């Protein structure tokens with residue numbers, strides 16, 4: 428299923444009163460399915476908050492944010508969590524791997540949560556895609572930071588979701604593994620899916636189909 432993420436005249440203000448911060452003003456943009464978009468900008472400019480807005484965790488004070496034509500701010504909590512299970516997957520800086528499961532079981536577990544049964548071959552495929560064949564039976568605590576990060580990426584990209592929101596997904600990776608991850612985001616988007624990646628890494632931005640940059644509080 429092709430799912431676009433759309434902003435229409437969206438203004439996003441975080442917090443209240445003197446501690447409030449405007450990170451979007453009358454922002455209109457379509458993040459199309461079938462493409463990788465990188466979001467770049469200085470620390471504190473609003474990149475992570477933009478992803479939170481797409482998830483409905485913060486709502487625009489004006490305008491609309493749509494995921495697959497559905498206005499995210501009007502969804503109930505249960506509709507939002509259904510959307511998270513079936514349509515929008517996330518790769519957080521906090522990886523949320525299950526410590527008692529091996530790398531392979533973590534990917535399989537993610538697939539089961541998304542309602543995919545008999546997914547052994549899919550878990551195998553995505554571990555291989557991320558160069559993790561050799562560590563498939565290891566537990567997160569015994570993996571390097573970069574390996575853990577790639578397991579979390581495999582778990583998200585392996586699922587049936589149409590949209591991935593990734594927040595600094597290559598922070599712990601060297602150049603070789605960063606290129607592997609970029610290739611897998613491209614593979615994911617080539618199947619008609621929408622990939623939005625917050626990054627400080629120029630390599631990731633260079634590999635994206637489009638780059639949006641926060642300049643002085645304005646995303647363009």
Ligand SMILES: Nc1ncnc2c1ncn2[C@@H]1O[C@H](COP(=O)(O)OP(=O)(O)OP(=O)(O)O)[C@@H](O)[C@H]1O
Nearest residue numbers: 441442446447448469470471472473474475476477
């Ligand atoms: N609830 C809130 N109330 C007030 N300000 C907030 C709130 N949430 C976030 N902010 C501020 O909004 C700004 C944007 O934060 P955000 O985490 O989106 O930035 P970022 O671009 O992802 O930063 P980094 O690159 O450092 O991760 C920051 O200055 C942050 O302190």
